[in-house]
Amino acid sequence: MGMPRIDGDRLWASLLALAECGATAKGGVNRQALSAEEHAAWRLVIGWARDAGLTASTDAAGNLFLTLPGSDPQALPVLTGSHLDSQPTGGRFDGVYGVAAALEALLALAESDVRPVCDVIAVAWMNEEGSRFAPGMMGSQAFAGVMSMAEIEAVRDAQGISVAEALAEQMAVFAELPRRSLGFPLAAYLEAHIEQGPVLEAREKVIGMVTGIQGKKTWEITLSGMEGHAGTLAMADREDALAAFSRIAQRLYEEIGGHDTMVKFTIGRLRVEPNAPSVVPAKVVFSIDLRHPDNPVLEHLGQRLLAICTEQTAPCRVAVKALVDAPSNLFDADLQAQIEASAKRREIPSLHLLSAAGHDARYMAPLCPSAMIFIPCKGGVSHAEHEWAEPTHVTAGAQVLLDTLLTLCTDTSRGEP
């Protein structure tokens, strides 16, 4: 007992155990949102939480909550966590680190002499990655009221399974969990995450106080042409959707992707129909992910991008579906200062940095004071099976998270509605 302290070995062991849920042959993880693999990860964290006397609950959007109760039922809870789903060839830290660190912090609190005033809740948001169901961050967007449940439930994966169906299956598997309402009031939100970029490693820092998240826009573009026989249909008579894609993509990579050194432009997913070697493609559906820290530049590039898609399409037709439209946002300055103070006290080198990747914290920031704690990842690599974070950094991030939570959950002045 005494002051709460992160158990680095336990945290590391929990990350390794969670990495078994959806483990790939190459040492990575494929743990899609609302899949059997994610169910397995839920079972693990619910089990660990209950062993420590925490209670588990969920909500209509399939978010998972693990609660350490506070002494004052009137005090607004502090929320901390991230997500358990991964990219199809994802790694062992992206998202799951923030959930495991949150739970470890709660276990450390539960085992300590400290009695929190408010509830401290660890959360695993539903479908942050958006790889099975697009767009991502569905759970936090539902919680924040940015997307309606009707909109979310209608989304289907590549196999035609809807979010509604997958959610119903998950609710059946975890039927015993009580339901919380979406968007319950919060005192603060904290999220620990690997950086997914090279800055901390290059600057030899271990803790990043995240100032904000760069703006992001995503679209799904559909090019429609006409199928035909590869051996007989004259080139001049073709409406080849993949030829139209190549013209458009080549221009987009050059003009949008080459605009400046800050822009990130990605076509990550593409589907061809009917996708047979001797059939002229009738349809191409592809995703665009555009990010920029400067909101006016992001707006300008988004407009140019749509103009290029339209100009280069003939003789095919284009349909544009806007998915994410999230400007750059800023995190709470007080919370950044508390994170920095904790790192200083523990003599862990830290710096302020902008997040190039999107996170659920984006949708929490308008609801309550929110902040993120980054730790380095090797080579800045993420969304890849060889993603790696050093055990000492994993522990350091969780310790700083715990310190910050401790201030929040024992400071009754913040907990008042």
Place this chain on the structure above:
Amino acid sequence: MGMPRIDGDRLWASLLALAECGATAKGGVNRQALSAEEHAAWRLVIGWARDAGLTASTDAAGNLFLTLPGSDPQALPVLTGSHLDSQPTGGRFDGVYGVAAALEALLALAESDVRPVCDVIAVAWMNEEGSRFAPGMMGSQAFAGVMSMAEIEAVRDAQGISVAEALAEQMAVFAELPRRSLGFPLAAYLEAHIEQGPVLEAREKVIGMVTGIQGKKTWEITLSGMEGHAGTLAMADREDALAAFSRIAQRLYEEIGGHDTMVKFTIGRLRVEPNAPSVVPAKVVFSIDLRHPDNPVLEHLGQRLLAICTEQTAPCRVAVKALVDAPSNLFDADLQAQIEASAKRREIPSLHLLSAAGHDARYMAPLCPSAMIFIPCKGGVSHAEHEWAEPTHVTAGAQVLLDTLLTLCTDTSRGEP
């Protein structure tokens, strides 16, 4: 009884019944090679053949033979047919017409006073389309000894199922069928088919005497880069396989596809890995289908195409797998003359034309005198769900096929080894 005569209504009814095997919602057909849908089509044609006293057999490559026995067991058989498999969004005539017309001709012969000297055999070749297992024309290539069974059996579909496994399943379903050897000697080969091009329709002809098949080369190209996070990996540090594809494809469409009015250049199939909206693509695998009637031009374009793939790849890597390399070929002049004579006798307008599409007849031509009979298809459209042929043309093609078969199977001078 009397002279054999095509029953146009029965032939049309059999085409409609076969179109139910793998019928799509849009009125087309998805009947992949060695699939349950193709098994259903086999059951239909075997049933019709047996009802008329014909015998069914198969071979190691999964080709189906329906035999009307001749009076002289020493006389070399005459073979006629096409294929029952379709493109994923294929039509109700491509391939299946040649099998149904062949069977109808055999039924007409069986019901007539004519007793053929040699066996007359209808064939349905395995996997002509190459959409489930690449390359296509596996059955005829195996029969002709152009591909070994080992090579064919190792090919896998998108689900990882090998031809060996799919063949074993088919052999189990049709275990009662006797096995013929591959490449048994033949007196002649005839194949009826829709034109899959606009020439007959535009010139208002009903029968095409096919002079030959334009040359074809196909490849599978793999571009390998490195995956990464769409929001954090700087554009300059990316090895984006889809960006490399776009550069290459844009050049190929321009230089190869735009070379002259005769060339056909198609990228019909493309797969992205890991294919997630927020992951920089690590791998792109795509097919190339190149056709040209002029062999030296085909060779030249093939070399330029590979040079472009290599030049434009950096910073990714390229791997090239050559699949089909088939120069233009010519069909038997005597058989073309017989087809023309039959059309003239019946006052059906005809013309000579080159086939822009590949057919199993390509691989029969070096084995025995071979020829093809084309009928028009609406708008020249094929490999599409709205593919259409007029019932009167369907009957006319089968009648000319029957006339030509009749000459071949009663002319004992051709049957000698």
